Amino acid sequence: MLPADQIERLVQELCAQHGAACAARARAGISQIAARWRVEDGTPDEFAAFVRARFVGDDTKRACLLARLEDAVFHVYGHLSEIRRMLHRWQDVARTDDPGIDDLLAQFSPAPDLREELYRSKLAFVALLNFPAVPFAEIFRDGAAWPVEHWAAVRTANAVAYRLPRRLDDQARVAHQHAQEFYYNFHIPIDCITLANGDKPFAAGRKLLAHWLVREEIRAGYGASDGLPRQRVLTRVMGRHVDGSIPQAVMAGAATTWEPFSNACTAAAGVNAAAQVGPQRYAVWHELFALARAADPFYPEYPTHIQRACELHNQLPVAHVEQVLTELLTAPARATIMQFTQQRLQRPLEPFDIYYNNIAPREPIAELNAAVARRFPRFDALQEQLPAILGELGFDAATATFLAAHIQVDAARGSGHASPAALPEYRSFLRTNHANGMLNWPGFVTAMHELGHCIEQVVSLHHVPRRALRGVPNLGVTEALAFTFQEFARPLVGVPYPPQYEACMALNTYLNACEIAGASMVDLACWRWLYAHPAATPEQLRDATLAICDEVWQQHFVRWFGHDENHLLGAYQHMIGMMLYLPNYVIGHVLAHQIRTHLTTHDLAGEVLRMCAQGDLTPQVWLQRALGQDLSPAQLITDAARACQTLA
Numbered sequence: 211m212l213p214a215d216q217i218e219r220l221v222q223e224l225c226a227q228h229g230a231a232c233a234a235r236a237r238a239g240i241s242q243i244a245a246r247w248r249v250e251d252g253t254p255d256e257f258a259a260f261v262r263a264r265f266v267g268d269d270t271k272r273a274c275l276l277a278r279l280e281d282a283v284f285h286v287y288g289h290l291s292e293i294r295r296m297l298h299r300w301q302d303v304a305r306t307d308d309p310g311i312d313d314l315l316a317q318f319s320p321a322p323d324l325r326e327e328l329y330r331s332k333l334a335f336v337a338l339l340n341f342p343a344v345p346f347a348e349i350f351r352d353g354a355a356w357p358v359e360h361w362a363a364v365r366t367a368n369a370v371a372y373r374l375p376r377r378l379d380d381q382a383r384v385a386h387q388h389a390q391e392f393y394y395n396f397h398i399p400i401d402c403i404t405l406a407n408g409d410k411p412f413a414a415g416r417k418l419l420a421h422w423l424v425r426e427e428i429r430a431g432y433g434a435s436d437g438l439p440r441q442r443v444l445t446r447v448m449g450r451h452v453d454g455s456i457p458q459a460v461m462a463g464a465a466t467t468w469e470p471f472s473n474a475c476t477a478a479a480g481v482n483a484a485a486q487v488g489p490q491r492y493a494v495w496h497e498l499f500a501l502a503r504a505a506d507p508f509y510p511e512y513p514t515h516i517q518r519a520c521e522l523h524n525q526l527p528v529a530h531v532e533q534v535l536t537e538l539l540t541a542p543a544r545a546t547i548m549q550f551t552q553q554r555l556q557r558p559l560e561p562f563d564i565y566y567n568n569i570a571p572r573e574p575i576a577e578l579n580a581a582v583a584r585r586f587p588r589f590d591a592l593q594e595q596l597p598a599i600l601g602e603l604g605f606d607a608a609t610a611t612f613l614a615a616h617i618q619v620d621a622a623r624g625s626g627h628a629s630p631a632a633l634p635e636y637r638s639f640l641r642t643n644h645a646n647g648m649l650n651w652p653g654f655v656t657a658m659h660e661l662g663h664c665i666e667q668v669v670s671l672h673h674v675p676r677r678a679l680r681g682v683p684n685l686g687v688t689e690a691l692a693f694t695f696q697e698f699a700r701p702l703v704g705v706p707y708p709p710q711y712e713a714c715m716a717l718n719t720y721l722n723a724c725e726i727a728g729a730s731m732v733d734l735a736c737w738r739w740l741y742a743h744p745a746a747t748p749e750q751l752r753d754a755t756l757a758i759c760d761e762v763w764q765q766h767f768v769r770w771f772g773h774d775e776n777h778l779l780g781a782y783q784h785m786i787g788m789m790l791y792l793p794n795y796v797i798g799h800v801l802a803h804q805i806r807t808h809l810t811t812h813d814l815a816g817e818v819l820r821m822c823a824q825g826d827l828t829p830q831v832w833l834q835r836a837l838g839q840d841l842s843p844a845q846l847i848t849d850a851a852r853a854c855q856t857l858a
């Protein structure tokens with residue numbers, strides 16, 4: 211850091227050369243680069259020479275410099291992102307060939323030292339000398355009044371503002387790889403589960419990926435006549451996943467019987483039936499926490515990962531995120547909604563009923579599959595029919611053709627997803643599942659969800675006013691659009707909406723939002739605990755997580771769902787492997803309801819094009835301009851409570 215008097219001398223020099231009007235801008239720019247300039251970047255004389263040579267005083271020339279830097283950043287990040295997308299493709303798409311290196315290709319980073327290189331080449335210094343890197347608090351306060359040129363300047367400077375060393379990028383790839391290997395491979399064998407009466411309720415060879423498929427299997431129990439005992443035993447399995455008490459023999463597939471309530475387990479001879487999994491998942495989490503802490507010093511305005519997750523990545527103040535969570539869970543209307551749920555289930559609620567969200571009656575799956583097959587005789591027909599689908603959703607012919615030409619449908623290897631193009635000459639990838647070359651109902655609903663993502667991605671790449679504004683404010687916004695499009699799956703294959711569908715949707719959305727709001731509160735509290743106890747062992751982190759789960763449950767869930775010995779709020783694998791991702795879902799559900807409500811009374815196609823063309827503003831500015839509203843769960847809560855009357 212340069213002493214203040216030397217900075218001031220340089221400011222005076224620049225004023226003499228370019229006029230006194232540039233003083234404030236010069237002072238800010240010089241301070242920005244002085245804060246990042248290291249010994250290896252040059253001597254103080256070289257610093258001064260750089261400032262004299264690269265400070266742009268003339269407004270026209272400065273606008274030209276911004277346009278050039280904006281284009282350069284767009285292409286550098288864009289091409290690198292396209293390389294990574296290409297190398298990831300073989301892992302993401304269903305394929306028959308396997309040369310045995312696709313995992314390495316997916317991890318390969320073509321430019322792990324990009325941030326360092328931007329500084330070594332002095333490009334980042336030029337950007338930061340001439341344009342303001344503005345911390346979130348200021349963007350949040352002032353952004354609404356900014357002209358688009360200023361947004362572009364801020365986004366361009368912010369894109370190069372953090373000087374992260376290569377070693378952190380390397381560590382991040384290793385830690386995330388470990389985490390993924392752990393949570394994508396944590397399949398719990400359930401075929402050995404034995405009920406107290408000796409029944410084995412699950413088919414031979416059956417395994418469930420924790421937590422995702424355990425939760426879905428609990429959900430599948432609703433409506434089945436023999437569902438309740440299976441739901442209860444799977445809830446206990448979930449509890450043992452959270453606290454690490456699943457016997458190792460079960461995970462190894464060596465158990466012949468397992469009674470999850472007592473945890474009694476019998477195993478093949480020579481296998482230790484008493485050993486348990488232990489706090490592995492908390493070790494995974496702690497490795498990611500250590501990574502976050504190592505990055506902290508490089509983000510002076512966001513000194514913790516909690517702030518980076520909320521403010522830098524989601525562009526929402528931490529307090530605002532927490533307010534949304536609390537508002538959802540403490541809404542007085544929740545009492546009415548919980549009573550309604552209890553009436554629907556015709557029994558007192560149990561802890562696992564936090565997962566209940568199936569308000570609308572469901573048609574037999576065979577009927578839905580048949581409706582999809584009538585429109586799409588083969589999986590490939592989805593790509594061919596994209597322009598027609600978009601036309602039916604209200605896009606004019608030219609726009610439908612344009613959008614469809616920028617979306618490529620692929621068969622996913624794992625779960626469905628959408629991957630955005632980073633350059634206009636590439637296409638968004640829409641990935642969903644097929645069954646033996648046929649599109650079925652779940653695959654089609656996923657396709658419609660991903661189509662929402664893809665439309666957002668194409669519009670917010672091609673139609674934003676400046677390249678630096680590519681994208682949307684956060685994941686919640688894009689999820690909201692995806693949820694909205696997902697709801698059009700029915701009319702597109704000629705299946706009518708069930709009666710009072712909108713009321714069902716409002717209620718489902720609220721129940722989903724509450725469930726994940728509880729988990730998000732635990733997630734945030736655990737990250738705070740980690741920062742307060744950075745040297746914690748995995749065992750200590752586990753114990754703290756269990757205690758935090760109890761606390762949040764006691765505060766927001768026990769009244770409706772009773773005592774929960776299974777710490778269900780700690781079950782999501784996102785907590786241990788995705789670094790404070792859960793609040794995105796809550797924001798997504800809340801926004802989805804706000805956007806969906808707006809679109810029921812507006813022209814869907816026109817509004818989606820208009821909203822997504824605004825680009826990467828803050829969510830607050832984006833929403834004000836899109837809907838004339840702020841982010842708030844108030845409407846969702848009101849509509850969910852009203853739905854209880856409609857559906858009673």
Ligand SMILES: [Zn+2]
Pocket residue numbers: 659663689692
């Ligand atoms: Zn999505």
